[in-house]
Amino acid sequence: xxxxxxxxxxxxxxxxxxxxxxxxxxxxxxxxxxxxxxxxxxxxxxxxxxxxxxxxxxxxxxxxxxxxxxxxxxxxxxxxxxxxxxxxxxxxxxxxxxxxxxxxxxxxxxxxxxxxxxxxxxxxxxxxxxxxxxxxxxxxxxxxxxxxxxxxxxxxxxxxxxxxxxxxxxxxxxxxxxxxxxxxxxxxxxxxxxxxxxxxxxxxxxxxxxxxxxxxxxxxxxxxxxxxxxxxxxxxxxxxxxxxxxxxxxxxxxxxxxxxxxxxxxxxxxxxxxxxxxxxxxxxxxxxxxxxxxxxxxxxxxxxxxxxxxxxxxxxxxxxxxxxxx
Amino acid sequence: xxxxxxxxxxxxxxxxxxxxxxxxxxxxxxxxxxxxxxxxxxxxxxxxxxxxxxxxxxxxxxxxxxxxxxxxxxxxxxxxxxxxxxxxxxxxxxxxxxxxxxxxxxxxxxxxxxxxxxxxxxxxxxxxxxxxxxxxxxxxxxxxxxxxxxxxxxxxxxxxxxxxxxxxxxxxxxxxxxxxxxxxxxxxxxxxxxxxxxxxxxxxxxxxxxxxxxxxxxxxxxxxxxxxxxxxxxxxxxxxxxxxxxxxxxxxxxxx
Amino acid sequence: xxxxxxxxxxxxxxxxxxxxxxxxxxxxxxxxxxxxxxxxxxxxxxxxxxxxxxxxxxxxxxxxxxxxxxxxxxxxxxxxxxxxxxxxxxxxxxxxxxxxxxxxxxxxxxxxxxxxxxxxxxxxxxxxxxxxxxxxxxxxxxxxxxxxxxxxxxxxxxxxxxxxxxxxxxxxxxxxxxxxxxxxxxxxxxxxxxxxxxxxxxxxxxxxxxxxxxxxxxxxxxxxxxxxxxxxxxxxxxxxxxxxxxxxx
Numbered sequence: 001x002x003x004x005x006x007x008x009x010x011x012x013x014x015x016x017x018x019x020x021x022x023x024x025x026x027x028x029x030x031x032x033x034x035x036x037x038x039x040x041x042x043x044x045x046x047x048x049x050x051x052x053x054x055x056x057x058x059x060x061x062x063x064x065x066x067x068x069x070x071x072x073x074x075x076x077x078x079x080x081x082x083x084x085x086x087x088x089x090x091x092x093x094x095x096x097x098x099x100x101x102x103x104x105x106x107x108x109x110x111x112x113x114x115x116x117x118x119x120x121x122x123x124x125x126x127x128x129x130x131x132x133x134x135x136x137x138x139x140x141x142x143x144x145x146x147x148x149x150x151x152x153x154x155x156x157x158x159x160x161x162x163x164x165x166x167x168x169x170x171x172x173x174x175x176x177x178x179x180x181x182x183x184x185x186x187x188x189x190x191x192x193x194x195x196x197x198x199x200x201x202x203x204x205x206x207x208x209x210x211x212x213x214x215x216x217x218x219x220x221x222x223x224x225x226x227x228x229x230x231x232x233x234x235x236x237x238x239x240x241x242x243x244x245x246x247x248x249x250x251x252x253x254x255x256x257x258x259x260x261x262x263x264x265x266x267x268x269x270x271x272x273x274x275x276x277x278x279x280x281x282x283x284x285x286x287x288x289x290x291x292x293x294x295x296x297x298x299x300x301x302x303x304x305x306x307x308x309x310x311x312x313x314x315x316x317x318x319x320x321x322x323x324x325x326x
Numbered sequence: 327x328x329x330x331x332x333x334x335x336x337x338x339x340x341x342x343x344x345x346x347x348x349x350x351x352x353x354x355x356x357x358x359x360x361x362x363x364x365x366x367x368x369x370x371x372x373x374x375x376x377x378x379x380x381x382x383x384x385x386x387x388x389x390x391x392x393x394x395x396x397x398x399x400x401x402x403x404x405x406x407x408x409x410x411x412x413x414x415x416x417x418x419x420x421x422x423x424x425x426x427x428x429x430x431x432x433x434x435x436x437x438x439x440x441x442x443x444x445x446x447x448x449x450x451x452x453x454x455x456x457x458x459x460x461x462x463x464x465x466x467x468x469x470x471x472x473x474x475x476x477x478x479x480x481x482x483x484x485x486x487x488x489x490x491x492x493x494x495x496x497x498x499x500x501x502x503x504x505x506x507x508x509x510x511x512x513x514x515x516x517x518x519x520x521x522x523x524x525x526x527x528x529x530x531x532x533x534x535x536x537x538x539x540x541x542x543x544x545x546x547x548x549x550x551x552x553x554x555x556x557x558x559x560x561x562x563x564x565x566x567x568x569x570x571x572x573x574x575x576x577x578x579x580x581x582x
Numbered sequence: 583x584x585x586x587x588x589x590x591x592x593x594x595x596x597x598x599x600x601x602x603x604x605x606x607x608x609x610x611x612x613x614x615x616x617x618x619x620x621x622x623x624x625x626x627x628x629x630x631x632x633x634x635x636x637x638x639x640x641x642x643x644x645x646x647x648x649x650x651x652x653x654x655x656x657x658x659x660x661x662x663x664x665x666x667x668x669x670x671x672x673x674x675x676x677x678x679x680x681x682x683x684x685x686x687x688x689x690x691x692x693x694x695x696x697x698x699x700x701x702x703x704x705x706x707x708x709x710x711x712x713x714x715x716x717x718x719x720x721x722x723x724x725x726x727x728x729x730x731x732x733x734x735x736x737x738x739x740x741x742x743x744x745x746x747x748x749x750x751x752x753x754x755x756x757x758x759x760x761x762x763x764x765x766x767x768x769x770x771x772x773x774x775x776x777x778x779x780x781x782x783x784x785x786x787x788x789x790x791x792x793x794x795x796x797x798x799x800x801x802x803x804x805x806x807x808x809x810x811x812x813x814x815x816x817x818x819x820x821x822x823x824x825x826x827x828x829x830x831x
Binding site: 007008010011014015017018019021022025026028029030032055 | 365366368369372373376476477478480481484510511513514515518522
């Protein structure tokens with residue numbers, strides 16, 4: 001009998017522990033769903049509840065304060081969300097707090113977010129309807145994102161084609177790796193440079209002369225008999241001409257190169273892979289590109305300076321006019 | 327008996343088992359109540375199975391966590407391990423693994439016990455001694471398995487989750503409290519109740535098949551072994567079938 | 583037997599009993615009468631339906647037709663509760679003893695006492711168990727499990743369990759089968775002793791000639807589901823019928 005008694009006790013403990021665990025589990029879930037304890041109800045109205053369901057969490061400034069009790073349809077454009085809120089936040093939550101529906105993380109559950117507004121208001125009471133804010137719908141967001149993606153895809157495709165063309169054309173690479181072009185450009189720039197220095201000197205001289213004339217210094221005859229000045233101007237103009245020729249040559253070279261590239265593309269020649277794999281070529285290309293950049297920058301600086309020099313303004317205007325005529 | 331094509335044998339078996347189950351359903355609530363025997367069987371079937379089921383549950387929780395970790399880390403959701411393991415154990419793995427172990431231990435022992443009782447005329451002897459052997463042996467055992475398995479599943483779930491907690495802590499540190507909060511947060515009644523209710527059916531099936539196979543055992547010791555074996559096989563298969571039905575029913579009712 | 587005694591002394595009357603399993607007719611129009619303080623041995627070949635006969639009597643099998651009157655009540659018309667009351671007065675010794683493996687000897691003996699709707703006190707039960715075990719000289723085994731006992735001891739424990747309710751009819755299903763001749767003889771002696779001590783009527787199913795010789799008042803030879811011959815052992819042993827003779831060779 002004693003033995004039987006202990007068996008019964010063991011069985012009792014076994015069954016009770018099982019039942020207690022079950023009750024505990026259900027209680028914990030119920031507590032998470034705010035089924036026990038003191039709560040109060042609030043409501044909010046939305047045009048679109050974005051799949052919000054009973055049981056979704058409600059957050060106030062990042063703290064879980066309740067759950068959604070249910071969603072009611074009021075009419076075809078208005079849905080009402082009923083919320084069960086923990087009583088603890090009753091003297092914190094105000095009537096003007098804004099309710100919005102968001103997503104927990106990027107792919108998480110829907111949650112209701114209540115955001116406090118920094119202006120005075122009464123505390124929210126049972127069954128109040130809080131103002132709501134239309135939040136960015138993930139769907140819409142994704143739609144925009146997908147459009148952007150499409151655009152990016154198109155651009156990427158174009159880029160790919162361009163790069164493919166560049167890669168497959170041997171002409172461009174030979175052009176880029178040709179150091180003589182860079183040298184030519186450099187030379188041209190140097191000459192333009194020296195020309196402009198000369199012109200500067202000349203202009204200074206002219207400045208002094210005109211000053212002298214204004215001030216009544218010297219004589220006009222002296223001025224006329226001075227042969228230095230026209231000679232200097234002649235020299236400068238010649239230099240500029242030379243530079244122009246060089247530039248024309250350079251541009252025609254470039255034209256030729258581009259033509260070559262075109263024919264290459266049309267003929268489908270060239271070995272992209274070899275080029276791409278050969279890192280020394282890439283380095284070379286990089287270097288030559290750098291050189292070109294440097295050279296052209298210096299060139300354009302000089303050209304700018306030249307443009308601004310009053311003596312050559314007329315020359316450049318003429319150039320522009322002839323361009324327009326063409 | 328001449329038509330012994332396997333499909334007919336199968337259909338006859340299904341019919342007989344259903345008839346046996348129907349007999350149980352129409353008998354169990356009628357007197358005489360074999361309460362003492364029921365409690366004795368609860369002790370043997372429930373309490374005595376706890377160590378085995380606790381051990382398998384613990385290992386299951388631990389292993390599941392460790393197996394899930396690499397994938398979860400790959401997806402960068404390592405912190406969700408307690409939630410995922412909790413749902414997996416409560417909803418599916420706990421009930422099914424426990425029921426299978428239970429079928430292996432209890433189904434076979436009931437099949438063998440009743441089988442040998444049948445073969446050695448003990449069942450007849452009971453009937454002669456003013457006892458309805460169906461009530462004394464079958465009803466008490468089926469009720470015991472039906473009511474003990476859910477309790478075993480709850481205990482096994484708890485032990486499994488503790489195993490999962492240790493599994494999380496092998497590579498990472500989670501406080502005991504945070505682990506349980508994460509588990510409970512991820513669960514809802516829709517996870518717990520269908521899983522809990524289906525364990526009653528698992529328990530019922532293990533008891534029913536064990537008793538049926540034993541009660542209809544053939545003469546001879548070979549018959550006893552066959553009953554024990556087929557009790558385990560049939561009840562294991564039925565557990566999966568019930569599991570399938572349960573998930574579809576809960577889905578239909580919208581509790582999933 | 584005197585016709586007057588007839589109704590008082592008759593405990594079991596079987597009339598036109600039929601039982602078939604499929605096409606196999608096990609019993610066909612079988613008749614039998616058993617009186618108080620009488621041991622009848624039913625002799626038959628294996629599979630001739632001897633066991634079926636006593637299982638029909640105790641209600642484990644339902645006959646196809648015929649009547650079984652026990653204490654002048656047709657047992658086939660009784661409901662479960664009435665049947666249980668009749669069964670409490672009938673002892674049944676199973677061929678395989680049918681001791682409950684999961685119970686001790688004491689629990690085995692107590693089982694019928696507790697189950698038959700009869701309210702005995704704890705002391706009474708204790709006394710009856712000890713008495714029954716003493717009758718079979720196995721009082722020391724009271725707290726042992728059946729598996730710990732030898733075949734002969736188990737048979738005797740089973741007999742003790744059969745006797746514990748002081749039955750008026752005892753049905754023996756092959757009581758000596760599977761025992762060595764010496765133990766078999768002991769069991770036969772016990773059977774005779776019980777009959778003399780408690781005034782019981784017994785129906786013994788057997789194919790053991792020793793059983794017939796020592797325990798029978800009357801012998802029935804069961805052949806093809808019918809009572810082929812009946813009479814005292816001494817008469818039958820002299821029979822010139824070939825089919826009867828084969829049982830006594």
